[in-house]
Every structure is written in C-alpha cells, then in structure tokens.
Amino acid sequence: ETGVTQSPTHLIKTRGQQVTLRCSSQSGHNTVSWYQQALGQGPQFIFQYYREEENGRGNFPPRFSGLQFPNYSSELNVNALELDDSALYLCASSLSAGGEGDEQFFGPGTRLTVL
Amino acid sequence: GEDVEQSLFLSVREGDSSVINCTYTDSSSTYLYWYKQEPGAGLQLLTYIFSNMDMKQDQRLTVLLNKKDKHLSLRIADTQTGDSAIYFCAGGMNRDDKIIFGKGTRLHILP
Numbered sequence: 096e097t098g099v100t101q102s103p104t105h106l107i108k109t110r111g112q113q114v115t116l117r118c119s120s121q122s123g124h125n126t127v128s129w130y131q132q133a134l135g136q137g138p139q140f141i142f143q144y145y146r147e148e149e150n151g152r153g154n155f156p157p158r159f160s161g162l163q164f165p166n167y168s169s170e171l172n173v174n175a176l177e178l179d180d181s182a183l184y185l186c187a188s189s190l191s192a193g194g195e196g197d198e199q200f201f202g203p204g205t206r207l208t209v210l
Numbered sequence: 211g212e213d214v215e216q217s218l219f220l221s222v223r224e225g226d227s228s229v230i231n232c233t234y235t236d237s238s239s240t241y242l243y244w245y246k247q248e249p250g251a252g253l254q255l256l257t258y259i260f261s262n263m264d265m266k267q268d269q270r271l272t273v274l275l276n277k278k279d280k281h282l283s284l285r286i287a288d289t290q291t292g293d294s295a296i297y298f299c300a301g302g303m304n305r306d307d308k309i310i311f312g313k314g315t316r317l318h319i320l321p
Contacts, residue, residue, distance in 0.1 A: 099252075126306050137214070137298050137311030138253070151308055185252060189306040198305055201253040 099188050099202035107208045113174045116205045120167040120188030126150070127169045128199060129161060132183040144169060145191055173207075181209045214312035216299050221318045228286040230315045232299030235280065239301030242275060243309065244284045247296045256284070256297075258305075286317075294319045 100119045108114050120127050126145045130138035140153040144163035158174040167188070173180055183206050187199040216232040234242070243258045259266045259273045259282075266273045272285040286293055296314040 128308065130309075130311075135313070137300070137313045138309075140308040140310070143308060153308065187253075191306045198255060199309065203250070203252040 099186060099200050101184075101186055101202040101205050103205060104203070105206045105208075107210065108176050109210050110176055110178060112176050112209075113172065114176060114207060116171040116173075116184050116186075116207070118169045118171070118186035118188070118202055120169065120186075121200055122167060124167060124188035124190050124200075126189045126191040126199075127163055128187045128189075129169075129171045130185040130187065131155075131180075132185060132204070133179075134182070138185055141171070176209045178209050181207060183207075214299050214301060214310055216297075216312040216315050218313065219316050219318065221320055222289050223320045224289060224291060226289055228284075228289045228293065228317055230284045230286075230297050230299070230317065232282045232284075232312055233280055234282065234299070234301050234310075234312075236301060236310065237280065238303060239310070241302050241305055242273075242282050243298075243300040243302070244271075244273065244282075245298040245300060245311075247298065247314070248294075253298070289317075289319060291319050293317060 102117045128143040129141040132138040142152040143150045147163045160172045163169040183204040185204045187201045189199040190197045213235040222228040244256045245253045270287045274283045298314045299312040300309045302309045
C-alpha cells in the first residue's frame with residue numbers, strides 16, 4: 096500500500112498566473128481533501144471531493160477549484176494567483192464508507208510561492 | 211464559529227514531560243486530534259480522542275479532554291529530541307470530515 100504523494104514539491108509562479116497541483120491518494124481511498132497552510136498557521140480546509148464530486152467547501156473563492164479522477168488522483172487548480180496564495184498545499188485521502196469514516200492520510204505537500 | 215486556540219511556543223528539557231494545551235469553540239467536534247509536523251514533512255496523526263472520553267493514553271502520549279471547558283491537552287512523557295516539531299490541535303465531526311486546525315505549538319527541546 097503506497098502513501099499519499101503530491102507533485103510538484105515546490106513551485107514558483109507570478110501574480111495572475113494559474114497553477115495546477117496534483118495529489119495521488121492511497122489506493123482504494125474515495126475521498127480527498129485539500130488544505131492550505133500559510134506560513135506560521137495551521138492548515139485551512141479548502142474543499143473535499145468524494146467519488147469525483149465536490150463534497151464540502153471552506154471559505155475560499157471560486158478561483159480555487161478541484162478535480163478528482165477514478166484512478167485515485169486529484170488536482171487543485173488556482174486561477175489568477177495572488178501573493179497571499181503563497182503557502183503549503185496539503186492533500187489528504189481517506190476511505191468514506193458511511194458512518195464515522197476513516198482516518199485522513201496527509202501527503203507531504205506542495206510549497207507554492209507567488210511573486 | 212469554529213476556532214481552535216493553542217499557545218505558539220513551548221520549551222522543555224530533554225527527559226521532562228511536555229504539556230501542550232488547546233481550547234476549541236465548536237462543540238460539534240466529535241473527534242479531537244493531535245497532529246505532529248516536522249520540517250519538510252506532512253502531517254502525522256499522533257492520536258485522537260472521541261468527544262465522550264475524558265482521557266486516552268498511548269505509550270508516552272496522554273490526551274485529556276475537559277468537554278465542559280472545551281479544553282484539550284497533550285502530555286508527552288520523557289520528552290526526546292525527536293519530539294521537536296510543531297503540534298497541531300484539531301477537531302472534526304467525522305473522521306473523514308473537514309478538520310479544523312489550531313495554529314500549532316512549536317515544541318523546542320532543551321539539552
């Protein structure tokens with residue numbers, strides 16, 4: 096069983112650009128959540144996808160969007176990048192089968208710097 | 211609203227016990243977590259406690275929950291240099307639900 100992986104590890108973009116971050120969930124996990132962790136802060140929930148549909152969203156604008164694919168991979172897309180989007184982006188995968196659900200396993204994150 | 215508060219820094223001598231405290235406002239949090247984050251690494255779930263429990267012990271870790279005061283603490287016995295990290299208090303409704311994190315407590319180990 097492989098863990099959760101994310102790519103790229105680091106990324107530098109400029110204001111106004113668009114970025115796509117990728118996450119590969121643990122095999123069999125049907126739920127992926129994305130979090131933004133600004134420097135010196137705790138992670139903040141962006142949104143969650145369950146079986147390829149958005150299943151809850153935090154306080155983030157629509158320029159943050161996502162996709163989840165049947166092969167346990169997912170993407171976080173951010174349009175019109177702003178300086179404040181500079182952060183560590185974490186994805187977490189879990190198996191949701193009703194009831195209380197299962198533990199979320201976090202990837203190592205992608206460090207995004209916006210200049 | 212949802213909020214989790216914890217002190218930002220803690221310094222402890224190697225071999226002593228570390229106690230990290232947290233308060234939370236969302237009483238609907240069914241699961242309360244402690245995560246560990248080391249530089250360059252993702253978040254590692256250390257332990258969690260269900261909201262109807264008062265205490266949970268797991269080897270060197272002891273979690274205490276005072277639900278009335280919405281206060282959670284993590285005690286690390288016999289603190290080692292490898293315990294140096296940022297510790298996040300967090301809560302969620304279900305285990306696969308969104309997790310609300312505090313800002314983290316940086317634990318520094320003194321020789």
